[in-house]
């Protein structure tokens with residue numbers, strides 16, 4: 001029913017259909033690709049520093065070096081946070097922070113080594129492509145050498161953050177100091193080549209048009225066809241609170257309907273390439289996330305024991321206990337299962 005490859009025009013033709021039609025198509029494809037099971041992970045996001053030289057205009061989290069509330073967590077503080085998360089059942093730690101020029105690559109290596117030693121059962125899902133590229137720059141090592149050093153220290157997978165919209169016109173406008181879309185791709189392809197699985201993300205509503213959204217998803221599809229290294233695709237909408245972009249350009253948060261449309265479009269355009277499409281209760285709230293399960297999503301994301309980046313925008317993102325996630329999923333009439341980072345079922 002669907003061609004293996006989509007052109008931008010075909011993607012746009014789909015995008016222009018009404019949300020209900022797209023939702024029905026996506027729901028059918030979701031059932032075909034993953035059945036009715038809805039998965040989730042017990043996870044914790046730790047942000048080791050908020051000092052960042054990138055100063056993206058859509059980000060409310062970063063601080064400059066000298067700011068009163070700038071921070072860098074010590075390795076001991078990080079271990080304490082991981083310990084708390086593990087006590088709450090976490091099987092995944094997503095570690096992300098700003099691009100902080102004062103941190104040598106040894107800081108990241110020690111973080112990984114100590115996590116591996118003290119909490120061997122937890123998946124070390126650490127550092128987005130922009131951070132890894134920045135580490136390479138600061139240390140003077142090549143990208144591949146940097147990734148190999150991190151793997152040697154215990155890196156197991158990489159979160160796909162920082163993709164925003166994979167289009168340089170948009171990136172120049174909203175994050176001119178951050179890696180280009182091709183550099184993002186280079187980190188992902190290199191990671192996949194050395195056996196590191198990663199997720200892929202998309203933040204939409206940054207002032208891009210439908211064509212750029214379609215192109216983003218098709219670029220993810222192309223990378224996946226080349227490497228097969230993406231485990232999941234996670235789209236969410238720009239959270240404008242406390243950001244320069246919203247203040248200066250008056251960009252507002254995308255509607256729930258727009259979000260559902262993007263989720264459905266992702267399922268359709270990535271069909272046969274990436275099986276897992278994640279609903280984002282952190283940015284959309286639990287009710288829209290429940291509805292997203294009928295627009296192509298098959299995964300409810302994580303419990304988010306801790307999260308600071310979205311919270312900085314004023315969006316109320318809070319820890320949801322596993323029992324509550326299970327209830328939210330079952331309320332939709334679908335079965336729930338707890339998974340690990342790589343989508344293996346652990347329970348349920």
Ligand code: SF4
Pocket residue numbers: 052053054055056059060061062097098099130175178
């Ligand atoms: S989004 Fe990331 S890279 Fe951009 S300013 Fe915020 S912390 Fe820095």
